[in-house]
Amino acid sequence: MISEWYFAAELPTWALFSEIVLAGVVVVLSGSRLASLADSVADRYGLGDAWVGALLLASVTSLPEVVSGITATWVGQTDMAFSAIFGSCSFNIVLIVLLNGAIGGGSILRGKGGAHTLSSAFGIVLTALALLGILLVEKFQATRTLASACEWAITILIAVSYVLCMRTVFRAEKDGIEHETTPSAPKAGSGGLTTKIVFISAVLVGSAWWLARTGDILADHPIELIGRPLGATFVGFLFLAMATSLPEIATGLAAVRLGNLDMALGNIFGSNMFNIFVIPFLKIASVASGDDLLMEGEDFHASQNLIAGVLPILLTGIVVGSLTYASRRTILRRFGLDSGLLAAIYLLGMLVLLSSA
Numbered sequence: 001m002i003s004e005w006y007f008a009a010e011l012p013t014w015a016l017f018s019e020i021v022l023a024g025v026v027v028v029l030s031g032s033r034l035a036s037l038a039d040s041v042a043d044r045y046g047l048g049d050a051w052v053g054a055l056l057l058a059s060v061t062s063l064p065e066v067v068s069g070i071t072a073t074w075v076g077q078t079d080m081a082f083s084a085i086f087g088s089c090s091f092n093i094v095l096i097v098l099l100n101g102a103i104g105g106g107s108i109l110r111g112k113g114g115a116h117t118l119s120s121a122f123g124i125v126l127t128a129l130a131l132l133g134i135l136l137v138e139k140f141q142a143t144r145t146l147a148s149a150c151e152w153a154i155t156i157l158i159a160v161s162y163v164l165c166m167r168t169v170f171r172a173e174k175d176g177i178e179h180e181t182t183p184s185a186p187k188a189g190s191g192g193l194t195t196k197i198v199f200i201s202a203v204l205v206g207s208a209w210w211l212a213r214t215g216d217i218l219a220d221h222p223i224e225l226i227g228r229p230l231g232a233t234f235v236g237f238l239f240l241a242m243a244t245s246l247p248e249i250a251t252g253l254a255a256v257r258l259g260n261l262d263m264a265l266g267n268i269f270g271s272n273m274f275n276i277f278v279i280p281f282l283k284i285a286s287v288a289s290g291d292d293l294l295m296e297g298e299d300f301h302a303s304q305n306l307i308a309g310v311l312p313i314l315l316t317g318i319v320v321g322s323l324t325y326a327s328r329r330t331i332l333r334r335f336g337l338d339s340g341l342l343a344a345i346y347l348l349g350m351l352v353l354l355s356s357a
Contacts, residue, residue, distance in 0.1 A: 003214075005265050018217045023039075023210045027064065027246040030192055030203040043058045057263065058270030060197060061247035062278070063204045064211065069278050071209055073285045079300045080219060086305065089127060089312035091245045093319060094346045095252055097339040099264060102256055107336025109319065110326035112265060115172045118325045119269035122165035126276035129158050131309045133279075137295040138302045148292050153281040155294075162277040166270075245271075248303060272312065304356055311349040315342055 003015035065088055072081040100108050100129040104182055109116075133154035186200035255264035279294075286294040295302070331340045 007266075008016065011217075011221065013221060013223060013243055016214060016221060019214045020211065020218070022095050023214065024246050024251055025205045027204060027206045027211075028250045030200045030207070035195070053306075056266040058252055058274050060201055060204070061251055061267060062271045062274040064207065064247065066278050066281060067209050068211055068215070069282050070285045071213065072215075073282045073294070074289050076291075076297075076299065077288075078217070078286065078294055078297060079156055079305065080215065080293075081324050082130075082279075082300075082305045083308050085130075085275050086127070086276060086308035086312055088245050089275050090266050090315055090346060090349065091307075092248055092275075093312060093315040094342055095245070095248055095268055096265075096319065097335065097343050098249065099252055099256055099261070100335050100339040102253060103261070104334040106328060106330045106334075107322060107326040107338050108261060109265075109322040109336070109338060112262070113323045115169050116262075116265050116269060117320060118172050119165070119169050119266065119273065120316050120319050120323065122161075122169070122319070123269055123272040123276070124313050125207075126158060126161060126165070127316075129154060129161065130279055131306060131313075133158075134295050134302050134305055134309070137293060141293075141296050144293065147296065151294060155283040155332055158276060159280045162273055165273060229266050257261070272316070277327070304353065307349075307353055307356060311346070311353075314345055314349075318342055318345070 002121070003011060003019050007015060065085060067081065068084060069081040072078070074085070133151060136150040136154065137147045140150060248267055251267055252264040255261070255267070285296050287291075318338055319343050322336070327337045329337045331337065
């Protein structure tokens with residue numbers, strides 16, 4: 001965005017990538033503070049770590065997906081908005097590999113069932129609903145009234161399901177997951193938590209808008225190395241999704257440094273649920289911009305988005321299995337077998353998506 005204004009018609013590719021990196025640094029710096037704030041909230045109010053990670057931390061760190069998705073939808077790039085959502089869901093799950101590398105000792109999911117199993121499974125359900133919406137709109141696109149009715153039904157179902165899923169996760173942790181049941185004394189410097197969280201959220205929102213606008217330009221910018229633009233789906237799934245997932249990376253690693261793996265995992269699974277919860281907001285933005293259908297149009301590639309949406313379902317399925325029964329086998333004496341599978345499937349999915357672009 002800034003580079004386009006500065007270089008005008010002679011915009012170089014490196015300038016666009018530099019903007020993405022710069023905006024990402026801002027996101028990381030602000031996101032690294034969120035973990036300690038969330039930890040203070042959990043201690044101050046006696047809430048479960050997994051719940052705080054799945055609701056508070058996930059909601060704040062997913063704000064970039066909200067803003068970038070609405071911005072992309074408003075400018076007519078719904079394809080990028082959906083691919084960024086699905087890409088972020090996939091990338092969030094792959095963060096488990098990064099956390100595993102930081103902790104070591106084999107699978108970090110061993111013995112971490114309960115609320116995490118529920119939230120990860122609910123992530124699969126919500127993602128499947130989104131894919132069902134794409135399929136229904138594509139099937140009935142000749143009858144726009146019916147297609148619109150299906151789209152509204154799916155978006156409302158996603159919103160209601162998200163609320164019910166979060167309520168169920170909260171009850172599961174409250175009833176069966178070990179955590180502090182009485183509030184502990186507030187940590188030093190924990191005053192003004194609301195003000196701090198609002199400020200960091202504002203920084204994340206601004207950075208996300210910057211990322212969305214730069215990604216929109218990058219999608220149509222010709223890349224000399226491959227002889228064509230990368231396309232909205234690939235840019236949204238890879239670059240924009242990775243950039244908007246930087247808060248999860250920063251907060252996850254910070255939570256691990258604090259010895260709070262439950263909060264880090266809760267943030268990952270909660271963020272994936274919240275990412276799908278963004279779709280109803282995209283629908284509202286689409287209607288407000290004058291488009292009666294969100295999941296349809298000349299620039300919306302249903303087949304590519306279906307591929308992008310299946311990948312996080314496959315990855316999360318591995319996580320659910322590992323939470324239920326985590327193998328003690330290790331890779332390179334540090335990573336769990338599940339981490340190896342997650343990395344391999346993610347890379348394979350990226351190759352499939354790139355080849356179908």
